[in-house]
Amino acid sequence: METRDLIRILEGVPEARLRILELCHKVINKNGDVDPEKVAFYSEELLEATKEAEQYSKDTHEAVRCLRELARS
Amino acid sequence: MPKRASPLLALANKLLARRIPSLSSLVAQISDAENYAQFVQMVKTYLPEREQDILHEPTPQSQMASFASYFEDRYFPFEEPFKWGDVGSYEDLTYRIPVVVLGFSYDDYHEVPEWRDGALLMTYLVENPWEGDKEGGLPNKNLKGVG
Numbered sequence: 001m002e003t004r005d006l007i008r009i010l011e012g013v014p015e016a017r018l019r020i021l022e023l024c025h026k027v028i029n030k031n032g033d034v035d036p037e038k039v040a041f042y043s044e045e046l047l048e049a050t051k052e053a054e055q056y057s058k059d060t061h062e063a064v065r066c067l068r069e070l071a072r073s
Numbered sequence: 074m075p076k077r078a079s080p081l082l083a084l085a086n087k088l089l090a091r092r093i094p095s096l097s098s099l100v101a102q103i104s105d106a107e108n109y110a111q112f113v114q115m116v117k118t119y120l121p122e123r124e125q126d127i128l129h130e131p132t133p134q135s136q137m138a139s140f141a142s143y144f145e146d147r148y149f150p151f152e153e154p155f156k157w158g159d160v161g162s163y164e165d166l167t168y169r170i171p172v173v174v175l176g177f178s179y180d181d182y183h184e185v186p187e188w189r190d191g192a193l194l195m196t197y198l199v200e201n202p203w204e205g206d207k208e209g210g211l212p213n214k215n216l217k218g219v220g
Binding site: 001005006009010012013014015016017018020021022024025028032033034055056059060062063066067070 | 079081089097098132
């Protein structure tokens with residue numbers, strides 16, 4: 001793969017909207033701390049969002065591996 | 074709004090503002106470049122006005138699900154897993170057409186006698202795939218009750 005192809009890919013990669021980041025706003029109280037009651041209220045969404053974040057973490061490792069392989073080839 | 078920005082919220086805001094990339098899409102484009110290129114070509118060919126919508130979906134699976142949904146609106150439906158995003162890679166879509174086959178299965182053949190009369194008569198138009206043509210139409214022996 002040519003460098004310009006990689007740059008084109010990097011420029012065009014779509015955005016990922018991780019729900020865990022959006023849920024942060026919902027589980028914070030007035031003092032900026034995590035509110036346990038709100039966490040309990042959003043527990044199901046948080047569980048799904050956590051799974052999504054974990055997958056994103058795995059994708060990060062995979063992306064690093066791919067880019068390293070690309071750099072070696 | 075919180076009175077102070079907690080570290081958690083500050084991090085979330087920064088990451089949201091930076092619009093983090095879809096890494097699964099990045100990986101797919103690098104490691105499965107040929108099939109990704111074919112997928113993009115399919116999108117441009119069959120749904121050019123939906124190109125942005127489809128390719129901006131965050132994962133290969135959601136891109137293919139979006140493609141399947143728009144494609145179905147205009148052409149014909151794909152197999153269910155494509156609509157749910159329950160497929161592995163672009164190759165699942167590019168190496169064959171995932172058309173929903175509505176063929177006549179062996180089990181269907183045995184249910185023919187329970188079909189309504191009009192449908193039973195229509196089966197005379199096709200050859201029996203399981204027993205050759207020796208009995209004439211598909212449900213020859215099943216038509217006794219049709220008068």
